[in-house]
Amino acid sequence: MSRSTELPGRFIPFARPSIGPEEESAVVEVLRSGWLTTGSRSAEFEARFAEFVGASYAIALSSGTAGLHLALEAIGVSEGDRVVTTPYTFTATAETIRYLGADPLFVDICEESYNIDPSSAAEAVRAHNPRGIVVVHIAGEPCDMDTLTDISRNYGVALIEDAAHAFPSLTSRGYLGTIGDAGVFSFYANKPITTGEGGMVVTDDDQLAERIRIMRLHGIDRSVWDRYLTARPKSWDYDVVEAGYKYNLPDVAAAIGLAQLGRARSFLELRTAVAKRYTEAFAERDYLIPPRSTPGHAWHLYILRLRPERLRIGRDEYIERLAELGVGVSVHYKPLHHMSYYRKRYGLTPGSFPRATDRFENVMSLPIYPDLDAESVDRVVEAVLAIGDASYCGRRTT
């Protein structure tokens, strides 16, 4: 056994944001400016983000969850509606449907990826006449957007992309998040770029953008920035046109976002290099199924799948042993039909979505982030192979 598996050394965390001098000085500048809440930094973050992905509008928000909520609200989801989505995701994707009194209509994932199965989605659309479809680009791997946009167009159902994992992800149809009617990004601490907490909705639709902008800040028809810093007559005046929400992104956070946006392409290159190294190292082990490397993959997560019939230990024990060797891993996802709220409300069992259940039971997510150095990547590889090789019980060749 190699030295590094005997002596774990420093613990390699599962995730870690990359924060440097650009972010630090951007925040200090805002702190000294006299304007802390939503203002010029937030407006610039929106303009630069829209330009980056090639969308007509980008609206900065306090979280990705807020973005999903407002995008669903803007497409008209309301009490009693149904919205087709995947159980293989974080609860925010489905809970925001519930915020509006509507119900998620879950369909299973694909055989060959962790994304929603388009033919199951089409079947659900035909059978249940839903208000919308929310797809999630899991790990940053693009969903089958050709088929999904066809379904959306043919049945007149709005399509929302939960692109929380998918930045930046350039496909033949443009950046993920800009292909459906609206796309939602998250800037939570462990996401591809971060503002600590934050989110962004992008859209090309004037009416959706206007609705989201108004609902983001109390249903007020003008921004605070606009009211306080323009010398118009009656600049203090405003109207409330809806019972809106408090979902704006403060300038302190937006300043971090601007710095991170400038580094997003280099972050992607670094994550892609880690994924490549992992996949090369795991390719010759028939007890491991590395993730597909689809064009445009953003590599937010590296989801490694085990073949349980070829190993004497299960996924949970594999993860425990990795922790003993100083490697932090996680699981994406424990699907929503395994969570008591959704299970009880919709009468779901593990067998309701067999692919999602099977993947959940056999996957683990390895560390993948810009500041993961080459030595740490090597240590992760060695630990994964040392544990797997020692527990192997399958054929040596496939």
Ligand SMILES: *Cc1c(COP(=O)(O)O)cnc(C)c1O
């Ligand atoms: C992180 C995440 C969200 C929510 O984003 P927040 O910014 O934390 O609110 C939504 N969907 C998915 C798939 C996520 O991973």
